[in-house]
Amino acid sequence: MAKGDGAPTRGEQWRAAREREDRGARLAATAFVVAIVAAFGLMAVYIAGGQTQLEGLLLFIAFAAVGTGLGLWTKRVIGPRIVVEDRYPMRSTDEARDEFEAAYEESLGEAVIGGRRRFLLRLLAGAGASLGLALIVPLRSLGPGPGRDMFVTAWEPGRRLVDTNGVPILAETLGADEVRTVFPEGDVGDAKAQALLIGTRPDALQRQDLTVETVDNLVCYSKICTHAGCPVGLYRASVGELICPCHQSTFDVNDGAKVVSGPAGRPLPQLPLGIDDAGYLIATGDFSAPVGPSFWNMTHDVDA
C-alpha cells in the first residue's frame, strides 16, 4: 500500500468525504449569513420609506439564500439517503372487515335489528333531506327574481338622448362617421340602457331593412354585445362595422346591426329615434329586442 499510487485507502476516502461535507457546511453557513444580512437590509429599506423593487430584490436574496443553505445542507452535508418502507394493500383483510361488521352490528343493539331499524333509518334520512331543503330555500333571499327586468330598459318614448356628460344632442350636430355613447337623460352610465348613436354615410343606410323609425342618417343601437355582454366599443367607419373587443363579434351598422362575423347570435337591438320640439334627439320607444346576451325565454315576454 504505497502512498500516491493505486486506489485511495478507506482512511483517505473517509477524509475526502469529510472534507466535502465540511466545504458544504461552510457554504451553507455562508448562505445563511447572506440571508441574515438581506433580512436586515429589507428592514432598513422599509424603515427608510420603502421601495418596491429593492424590497422584492432583498426578499428574493434572503429566501434564495435560505433555500441554497438548506439545499447544500441536505445534498452536500447529509448526502443521498435512501430508505425502503414496506407497503401493504389498502384493502383491509377479510377478517378485519368481518370483525368490524360484527362489532358494528352488536353496538347498534338487538332491538333495532330488522324491519324497525330500516324504518327508523328511512325516517331519519327523510328528516335530514327535508331539513336540508328547508335550509337551501332561503338562498332565494340573495336577490330579486328577473321578472320583466330582462325585457325592458330605461328608454321610454320622449326621453332625450344625452352623451356621457349628460348633454342632450341636436340631430344636426352629428356628422357622418361620428359615434357617441348615449344614455336616457338622467340615467348617464346606466349599464343596460347604454347605446351607440352613429352617423352613417349618406346613402349607405339600408332603410328598407330597419324595423324602427330613425332620424336622417342616424342610427342608434344597444352598446351591449348580444354575445357575452361586453360594450361594443370599436367602430370601423370605413366599412360601417361595430366590433366587440372581447370576442370580435362584428355588426353591420348600415344593415340593422346584423352579425357580419364573430360568435354573436343576433343583431344589436335598435332604438327608435325622433326629435322633440326643441330639436333634440329623443327615443320614441324602447329597444327593438331585449338587450345584452340572449337568454332562454327572450322570445316570451310575459307582459308584452
Next chain:
Amino acid sequence: MSATQPRRRQSPVDDLARWLDDRLRLAEGSKKYLNKAFPAHWSFLLGEVALFALVVLLFTGTFLALFYTPDSRLVVYQGPYVPLQGMEISAAYESTLRLSFEVRAGLLMRQIHHWAALLFVAAIVAHMLRVFFTGAFRKPRELNWVIGVTLLLLSFAAGFTGYSLPDDLLSGTGLRIGYSVVLGIPFIGPLLGFLLLGGEYPGTDTISRLHIAHVMLIPAGLLALLGAHLAILVRQKHTHKPSSLAREDNVVGEPLFPSQTLTTLSLGAFTIAVLSLLGGLFEINPIWLYGTYEPYEVFAPAQPDWYMGWTEGLVRLWPAWEWTILGVTIPSTLLPAVGVGGLIFTIMFAWPWIDRKWVGKDDLEHHLLERPRDNPLRTGIGVAALTLLAVIFVAGSNDVIASNFEIGLQRLTVLLRWACFVLPPITGYLAYRIARSLQRGERPTEATASSAVESA
C-alpha cells in the same frame, strides 16, 4: 447498566420535546414518520410548489385584506396618482390604489399575491400532468385524483373572484362575461345571475359577494380539500418510479427526516424567493392604468389571466350558433362555455374510471408508476388533449395574433377551428408512435439481461 443507556441530551428544545411528550405521547407513534419514504425525483415536488404558492397567497392575501374595502359606493379620489385625482371611483378601486401607492410594501404584497396566483394554478396543472402521464391516479388513488380536479376548479374560482375585486376596467369586463354565461343557462340562468349579484348586472351586492367568496368560501374549500388530499397521500403512501429497488409492495425514497424536510423547506424558500423577485421587479395588473370600471367602457386587447384563457378561446372559436327550440333560446355562449367546459371537466373527473375500462384495463392496485412510454395509448390521448387545449388557449388571443402577424381575424379563426380537429390526432398519434418505439428500443436489452440471469 448506565453505560448502555443512550445519553440524555439537555437543551431547551429537548426539554420542550420531553414536556410535550409527557402530555401528548408523541414519541411512540412518530418514530416511523422520521423514516417515511419520499420518492427522490423532481417531478414529485410540483405539488409542493403549489402548496407553497398557496402559503404565499394566504399570507399576502391576509395583508391585502387588511386594506381592501369591498364596497362599490363612489368616492372622490384624492390620492397621489395624478391622472385619477378628483374622479369619482368606487371605494373598492380607491382602496386598491391606496394599497398600491400609499401603503408601504403594499404594491409588493399585491404583485406577489397576483404572481403567486398564476404560479399556484400553473403548479397544480404541472402536478396534474405528472400524475396523469405516470398513471399515479390509478387504483387506489382515484379519490385523490377527484379531489385534485376539484382543487383545480377551486383555484380557477379563487383566481376569477380575485381579479374581479379591484373593480378596475379589465376586471369588470371579465365579470360581465362570466355573468353573461350564467345568464345563458336555460331555465335557471336569469334567476341564478340575479341571485349571484343581488339583482340585475352590475348588481347591488356584487363586490361584497365576490369578496366573501374570495377570502372565505373558496379558501375554506381549498384548505379543507387540501387537508383531505394530504391525509389520503399519507395514508396511501407515495407512488414511486420504476427502479431496481421499487416494487408494488414497498416505497423507495428519501427519509422524511432530515433529507426530505430540508429539501422541501429549500424548495419552499426558493418558491417564495422567485415570487418575491417577480412581485418586486415585474409589474402585473397595473390597475391604475386601466381606470375605474364603467359598464359602457372597454379596451382592447383584453385577455384574462392565463388559466381562464381556454374559456376565452372556446367562446371565440365557437360559431354564432343560436337557436330557439320549442320556445327555448340556446345562446351562443352556452355550448362552448357551459357545454364544452362541463364536458372537459366531466372527462377529467371520470378519467380514473375511463382509464380502467379502456386504457389501463385492469382493476388492480398500482403503486409502481408507469413511464409515459409504458402506456402509449394514455400518453397519446394526453398529448392530443393537451394539443387541443393549447390551440383553444391560442385562440383566446386571436385578436392579438391577427394584428401582430397581419392575418385576417376571420381567416385565423377558421384556421384555428380546423387546427382543433386536425392537430390533436396528429400529435396524439406521434406521441403514441414515439412511446411505442421507445418501448421497442428497450426490449432487446431486457431480454438479454433476463436470459443471462436464467442461464446463470
